[in-house]
Amino acid sequence: MDDISTLTAVIGTNINEVRSQRALTFDQLAKLSGVSKGMLVQIEQGKTNPSIGTLCKIANALGVAVSKFIETSDASTVRLISPDEATQLWTGRNGSAGNLVVGFDNPSLIEFWSWHLVPGEWHDGVAHPVGTREILFVKSGELTLTIGGTTCRAKAGQTITFIADKPHRYAxxxxxxxxxxxxxxxPGRGGQGR
Incomplete structure (x- = not known):
């Protein structure tokens, strides 16, 4: 999905749909997510393109994968995803990018991402709900992951797993x-909300 205005409208419609299914008011969702009521209204009306951090907060509050907000149709039994179908949800100052390839929210929330970080750039990830795990496979270069007071470096071919319920940085x-x-x-919250 390349057109930002189309993506913004899809995100707004899908957030509204999930919020309505959960019977949550803007005030209730604002309290659960930490995103202001005014920002939620603007997002649902398609007047603003939210950051990845904001989408993560809303998704966590609603108990859905971020990918739920960018879906345009129901998935079939088998789905082949081409590279141009990934949705770029983060860009760095110097050309880095985070692309959400696909995600599911039932029975567990699972998202698959592809990341590219140029030298000197980083992305600060928000804390996910308790029990959330991330798996990072480094295809090339050397990734520095910082979570809490712990730093881990992984070279090409190495994998890092960690509990992602604290803010973390990919650098x-x-x-x-x-x-x-x-x-x-x-785990365990897919499609249930809070």
């Missing part, structure tokens, strides 16, 4: 581009 402190694949798994 490229090296001289070569980092390409990585990420799986986010939040």
């Amino acid at each position: 490229n402190d090296g001289a070569k581009d980092v390409q990585m694949l990420m799986v986010v798994c939040e």
Whole structure:
């Protein structure tokens, strides 16, 4: 989905649909998500393109995968996803990008991401609900992951797993581009809300 205005409208419609299914008011969702009522109204009306952090907060509050907000149709039994179908939800200052490839929210929340970090760039991830795990596979370069007071470095071919219920940072402190694949798994809340 390349057109930002189309993506913004789809996100607004889908958030409204999930919020309505959960019978939540804007005030209730604002309290659950930490996103202001005014921002929620603007997002649902398609007047603003929310950041990935904002989408994560809303998704966590509603108990759905972020991918639920960018879906345009129901998935079939088998789905082949081409590279141009991934949705870029984050861009860095110097050309880095985070692309949500696909996600599911039943029975568990699972998202599959493709990331590219140029040297010197980073992305700060928000804390996910308790029990959420992430798996990071480094395809090239060297990734620096910081969570709490712990820093871990992974080179090409290595995998990092961690509990993602605290803010965390993915960074490229090296001289070569980092390409990585990420799986986010939040167990046991798929489709249930709070």
